[in-house]
Structure formats: structure tokens, C-alpha cells
Amino acid sequence: MDPQLLNSLPEEDKTKMVAMIETMQTRDSLRMYNNLVEKCFSECVNSFRRKSLEKDEERCVSKCCEKFLKHSARVSVRFAELNAQTMEQPPPAA
Amino acid sequence: MDPQLLNSLPEEDKTKMVAMIETMQTRDSLRMYNNLVEKCFSECVNSFRRKSLEKDEERCVSKCCEKFLKHSARVSVRFAELNAQTMEQPPPAA
Amino acid sequence: MDPQLLNSLPEEDKTKMVAMIETMQTRDSLRMYNNLVEKCFSECVNSFRRKSLEKDEERCVSKCCEKFLKHSARVSVRFAELNAQTMEQPPPAA
Amino acid sequence: MTDQGGGGGQNNMQTMTPEQREQAFAMANQEMEYRVDLFNKLVHSCYEKCIDKRFKDGDLNVGETACVDRCSSKYWQSVGIVGQLLGANQQQQQQP
Amino acid sequence: MTDQGGGGGQNNMQTMTPEQREQAFAMANQEMEYRVDLFNKLVHSCYEKCIDKRFKDGDLNVGETACVDRCSSKYWQSVGIVGQLLGANQQQQQQP
Amino acid sequence: MTDQGGGGGQNNMQTMTPEQREQAFAMANQEMEYRVDLFNKLVHSCYEKCIDKRFKDGDLNVGETACVDRCSSKYWQSVGIVGQLLGANQQQQQQP
Numbered sequence: 001m002d003p004q005l006l007n008s009l010p011e012e013d014k015t016k017m018v019a020m021i022e023t024m025q026t027r028d029s030l031r032m033y034n035n036l037v038e039k040c041f042s043e044c045v046n047s048f049r050r051k052s053l054e055k056d057e058e059r060c061v062s063k064c065c066e067k068f069l070k071h072s073a074r075v076s077v078r079f080a081e082l083n084a085q086t087m088e089q090p091p092p093a094a
Numbered sequence: 095m096d097p098q099l100l101n102s103l104p105e106e107d108k109t110k111m112v113a114m115i116e117t118m119q120t121r122d123s124l125r126m127y128n129n130l131v132e133k134c135f136s137e138c139v140n141s142f143r144r145k146s147l148e149k150d151e152e153r154c155v156s157k158c159c160e161k162f163l164k165h166s167a168r169v170s171v172r173f174a175e176l177n178a179q180t181m182e183q184p185p186p187a188a
Numbered sequence: 189m190d191p192q193l194l195n196s197l198p199e200e201d202k203t204k205m206v207a208m209i210e211t212m213q214t215r216d217s218l219r220m221y222n223n224l225v226e227k228c229f230s231e232c233v234n235s236f237r238r239k240s241l242e243k244d245e246e247r248c249v250s251k252c253c254e255k256f257l258k259h260s261a262r263v264s265v266r267f268a269e270l271n272a273q274t275m276e277q278p279p280p281a282a
Numbered sequence: 283m284t285d286q287g288g289g290g291g292q293n294n295m296q297t298m299t300p301e302q303r304e305q306a307f308a309m310a311n312q313e314m315e316y317r318v319d320l321f322n323k324l325v326h327s328c329y330e331k332c333i334d335k336r337f338k339d340g341d342l343n344v345g346e347t348a349c350v351d352r353c354s355s356k357y358w359q360s361v362g363i364v365g366q367l368l369g370a371n372q373q374q375q376q377q378p
Numbered sequence: 379m380t381d382q383g384g385g386g387g388q389n390n391m392q393t394m395t396p397e398q399r400e401q402a403f404a405m406a407n408q409e410m411e412y413r414v415d416l417f418n419k420l421v422h423s424c425y426e427k428c429i430d431k432r433f434k435d436g437d438l439n440v441g442e443t444a445c446v447d448r449c450s451s452k453y454w455q456s457v458g459i460v461g462q463l464l465g466a467n468q469q470q471q472q473q474p
Numbered sequence: 475m476t477d478q479g480g481g482g483g484q485n486n487m488q489t490m491t492p493e494q495r496e497q498a499f500a501m502a503n504q505e506m507e508y509r510v511d512l513f514n515k516l517v518h519s520c521y522e523k524c525i526d527k528r529f530k531d532g533d534l535n536v537g538e539t540a541c542v543d544r545c546s547s548k549y550w551q552s553v554g555i556v557g558q559l560l561g562a563n564q565q566q567q568q569q570p
Contacts (some may be wrong), residue, residue: 009380018409024499028414030508035561038515043431045497047539051547053555063554065559066436071429071446073524074438075421078450088452100424102421107303114311122318124412132419134458137335142428142444143411155456157294159463160340162410165350168342169325172354180358201495208503211308216510218316223370226323229360231527236332238347239355241363249360253367254532259542262534263517266546268509274550 032072040064134158228252328353364376417455424449512553520545 006017044060051060076078100111138154139147147155194205231242232248241249299305332349333342342350394402399454427437439444490498524541525534534542 001544004557009506012432013403014458016403019497019559020403023504024407024414025508026380027419027504030504033556034508034511034515037512037556038519040466040521040556041519041549044433045545045548045552046542048548051544053548053551057548058551058555060433062559063433063436063553064431065440067429067433068425069559069563070438071425072421072444073548074443074446075424076417079417079420079445082450083456083528084404088399107307111305111310114307115314117408118311118314118318119409122322124408125458126322126413128412128415128419130464131416131443131453131457131460132423134460135453136426138337139452139456140427142448142452145448147452147455151452152455152459154321154337155459156463157337157340158335159460161333161337162329163463163467164340164342165346166325168347168350169328169354170321171440172351172425173321173324173358176354176358184365191489202349204499205502205519207341207505208499211312212503212506212510215284215315216514218312219319222316222319222323223548224368225320225357225361225364229327229357229366231331232529233353233356233360234329236356241351241356241359245356246359246363246525249363250367251529251532253364253526254564255529255534256521257367257371258515258532258534259521262542263520263546264513266543267513267516270550271527275315 036065036068039068130159130162133162224256227256233267324354324357327357420450420453423453496502516546516549 006014009017040061043055043064047054095114100108102178103111123170137158194202197205228249232254233245235242328350331353334346334347424446428442428443428450520542524538524547526538
């Protein structure tokens with residue numbers, strides 16, 4: 001939410017809005033954690049002869065995770081730029 | 095929800111129920127919007143030599159979108175019919 | 189939630205927490221129902237010459253459903269064991 | 283798990299306590315979410331089974347519409363079969 | 379369906395009734411959920427299109443970063459195209 | 475991101491303010507949702523990796539049950555690895 005807009009709210013509403021944003025961020029982080037495990041497990045773990053991960057499977061899961069986080073961070077920057085561009089243009093006739 | 099049932103509720107509850115239905119519809123519309131972009135992007139955009147969509151990719155996304163909406167509208171009609179059929183039959187022993 | 193912890197709460201909070209858990213369980217059951225239909229339909233129904241399921245398609249959907257429920261029950265037992273193991277170990281430094 | 287019209291309790295909302303009223307709304311909410319989710323999965327499943335993804339144009343051809351109609355009907359039947367199995371499974375688990 | 383900064387109503391929260399206030403919060407909540415969902419699907423889509431899944435190391439190579447940048451831009455354009463079509467579709471459905 | 479039993483604060487709900495109480499319930503709710511989601515993804519992942527989809531009958535054979543047990547254990551280990559990496563990532567991002 002636009003920080004300028006957030007700060008213009010009365011104190012009570014600002015507190016409520018901030019709490020709403022924090023709840024949403026926490027929930028999104030927890031979902032991302034579960035999605036990341038599912039995704040990297042699917043790519044990296046394909047044999048089930050033993051009940052512990054092999055060393056190469058552990059390494060794969062780690063690298064998968066690192067790579068996804070770097071990818072997500074990069075998209076995050078692009079997303080903010082694209083958002084800013086759209087704000088400057090007049091919105092298409094809806 | 096059955097319109098007859100909705101109208102039989104006291105005014106205060108009816109207002110609350112209508113608000114609940116509207117919230118659910120708005121949320122479903124927004125989710126459908128995001129799902130549709132993801133689906134049509136996945137089918138139509140497969141090369142990344144430039145940062146703008148090619149003319150054929152734009153056309154593909156448009157047609158994909160139109161086709162999905164027509165498909166969804168048709169399923170919607172069938173869904174209503176199937177629901178109505180089930181209401182007339184005695185439910186299976188649960 | 190740890191049953192010991194749940195019982196240590198004041199009565200009013202315990203009621204609220206139990207209601208929260210029940211709501212979550214009902215919602216999870218309904219989602220599982222819809223996921224199971226989608227999954228077994230996808231695996232079992234591949235021709236659309238008629239509008240009723242063929243006998244072998246009906247059988248496939250039934251077996252798919254049974255198999256998934258048995259699978260889910262087994263994972264449930266393993267999940268409880270793995271959770272209990274983790275509780276006994278000191279958590280990794282976060 | 284099957285769809286039911288309102289039972290007696292739902293028509294008598296004036297006679298409920300505030301807690302029962304809250305619970306009735308929560309149940310109605312969950313039932314609506316279930317139906318929306320069911321519809322969306324039906325749309326998705328029959329899209330995957332029936333719709334040509336080459337998008338030469340934006341209309342459904344005759345083969346696609348027939349497929350969608352039959353697919354919807356078969357999906358609905360599957361909902362019934364799975365519902366019965368889940369109901370039987372629950373009863374089994376509740377037996378002492 | 380497009381992203382908008384706050385309109386006049388959102389700045390005048392002091393003058394709203396409690397019901398309008400609740401509705402304004404609900405709308406802000408839905409808009410935030412929409413944007414979070416959009417971002418997550420963008421990340422997922424461009425991960426599938428651009429990222430090498432062999433995970434030889436944890437960094438993105440030059441080809442991957444260029445792909446991700448262009449993919450994000452193309453995805454954003456697609457959001458616009460689909461948004462316009464949905465808007466036109468809604469207007470069609472509301473005509474008497 | 476790891477599972478914790480209740481800390482001191484959760485046992486002292488009588489001493490909390492109404493806002494703190496609301497927040498404690500919200501946190502308990504989020505943790506439950508996280509665990510339900512984790513379980514469902516574990517079930518789905520091991521179903522995909524281990525279960526024969528030909529459905530000749532409704533039981534799991536010996537190979538499938540062994541696979542499911544080992545898969546669950548490996549998935550749990552993966553949850554731990556990813557959790558540690560995410561924790562380290564967060565610390566990195568918070569450093570001035």
C-alpha cells in the first residue's frame with residue numbers, strides 16, 4: 001500500500017491497516033516456505049532406497065532453495081519498477 | 095444460496111449474508127483474473143528475446159482468454175442444471 | 189495443538205481455540221474432498237463419448253479414492269512420529 | 283458432504299443465540315467456499331480434458347462443446363462417488 | 379481490475395460510518411491479496427520459463443537473469459491484456 | 475519457522491490485554507494453517523513419488539508402503555534444510 005496513503009490515515013485505522021499487512025506478510029512467508037520445500041523436493045529427491053537424504057540430494061535442495069530466493073528477489077525488483085511505470089501512465093479505459 | 099431461503103431471513107442477517115456472498119464473489123473474480131493470466135501466459139509466451147510481447151503472443155493471450163471465458167460460461171450453465179437435478183433427487187445415504 | 193497446552197487455557201479461550209480448530213478441520217476436509225475428485229477424475233476419465241461414467245471409470249475413481257485415503261492415513265502416522273522426534277531434539281539455531 | 287437446502291435451523295435464525303448465529307454464518311460461509319472451489323476445479327478439469335490449446339480463434343468448436351457438456355456430467359458423477367466413499371470412510375473411523 | 383492509488387473515499391476515513399469503514403478495510407484486504415497472488419504467480423511462471431532446474435550452483439547465470447527480466451515485463455503486459463478483456467466481458471454481461 | 479511448543483506468553487493468557495489476546499489467537503491460527511498446509515503438501519508429494527496410478531486395486535503394496543515411509547522422512551528432512559536456509563536469508567536481509 002502506498003506509504004503516503006497509509007500515513008494519512010487516522011491513528012486507529014493506521015494501526016489496524018499495519019496489523020492487516022503484517023498478518024498477510026507472515027501468512028505469505030509461511031506459504032512460500034511450504035511451496036519452496038514442495039518444489040525443491042519434487043526436483044531433487046527421486047529415489048527412496050533409504051529414509052535419509054543422500055548428500056547430493058541435500059546439496060540439490062540447498063541450491064534449489066538459494067536459486068529460488070535469488071530469482072524471487074530479482075523479480076521483486078522488476079515488479080516494483082513495473083508497478084511504478086503503471087502508476088505514471090493513465091490507466092487503460094476499464 | 096437458494097434465493098427463497100435468503101429472502102426468508104431477518105433483515106439484519108440477510109444484509110450480512112449478502113455482504114458475505116459479495117465478498118466471496120469479488121475474491122473469486124480476482125483469483126480467476128490471476129489464474130487466467132498465469133494459464134494463458136504459460137500456453138502462449140515461450141521465448142524471451144525481447145521484453146515486449148510479440149504480436150502473435152498478444153493475439154494468443156487474447157484468444158486464450160476469450161476461449162476460457164466462453165468455456166467457463168458453458169460449464170456454468172451445465173453446473174446449474176446438474177445442481178438442479180441433484181436437488182430433485184433424494185440425496186444418497188451419507 | 190499440544191493437548192496439555194490447550195487444557196491449560198482459561199475456559200473462554202479454550203472454547204475459542206477449539207472452535208478455531210474445528211473450523212480449520214472442516215475446511216480442510218472440504219478442500220480434501222474437492223482435491224480428491226479433481227485428482228481421481230484426472231487420472232481415470234479420459235474419453236467423453238457419453239455423458240455417464242463407464243463402469244471401468246467408476247471402478248477407477250473408487251480405487252483411486254480408496255488408495256489415496258490409505259496413503260494419507262499412513263503419512264498421517266509417519267507425520268505424527270516425525271513431529272514427536274523433532275520435539276525431543278533441540279531445534280536448529282534459527 | 284452433499285449439498286442440502288436449508289434445514290429447519292437455518293430458517294429459525296431469530297431464535298438462535300448469538301453463538302449459534304455465528305456458527306450458522308460460519309457454516310454457510312464454508313459451504314459457499316466448497317461450492318466455489320468445486321466449480322473452479324470442474325472448470326479447470328474440463329478445460330484440460332476438452333479445450334484445444336492452440337487458440338486459433340476464441341470460440342469453442344462443436345467437438346469442444348460436446349466434450350465440455352459430457353465432461354461436466356462425468357465430473358459431477360465423480361463428485362457423488364467420492365462423496366459416498368468419504369462418508370463411508372468417516373463412519374468406519376468413528377466406530378468404537 | 380487495475381491497480382489504483384487511493385480514491386477520495388480512502389482519504390476520508392474519519393467521515394465514514396462504521397459499516398463503510400469495515401467495507402473499506404475489506405476492499406483494501408482484497409486488493410492486497412490480489413497483488414500478493416499476482417506477484418507469486420509471476421515468480422512461479424518466470425521460474426518455470428527461465429530457471430535451469432539442474433541446480434549446479436545457487437546463482438542465476440547471465441542468460442537466466444536476462445530471461446527473468448524480460449519474462450517479468452511480458453507477464454506484466456499479459457496482466458494488462460487480460461484485464462482489459464475481463465473489463466469488456468463484464469460490461470457485455472451487464473448490458474440489458 | 476520451526477515448530478515450537480507454547481512459550482511462556484501462551485500460558486499466561488489471563489494476563490494479556492485484549493489486543494495481545496487477539497494477536498495470540500491470530501498467531502496460533504497461522505501456525506495451524508502452516509502445519510495443515512505442510513501435511514497436505516507432504517501427502518501430495520509422496521503420492522506423486524510413490525503411488526502407482528493404475529489403480530488395479532485400492533490397497534498399497536509393499537513397495538509403495540516402504541516408499542511412502544521413506545519419502546515422508548526425506549520430506550521432513552527437506553523441511554528442516556529449507557527452514558534453516560530461510561532463517562539465514564532473513565538474518566542476512568536484516569543486517570544494516
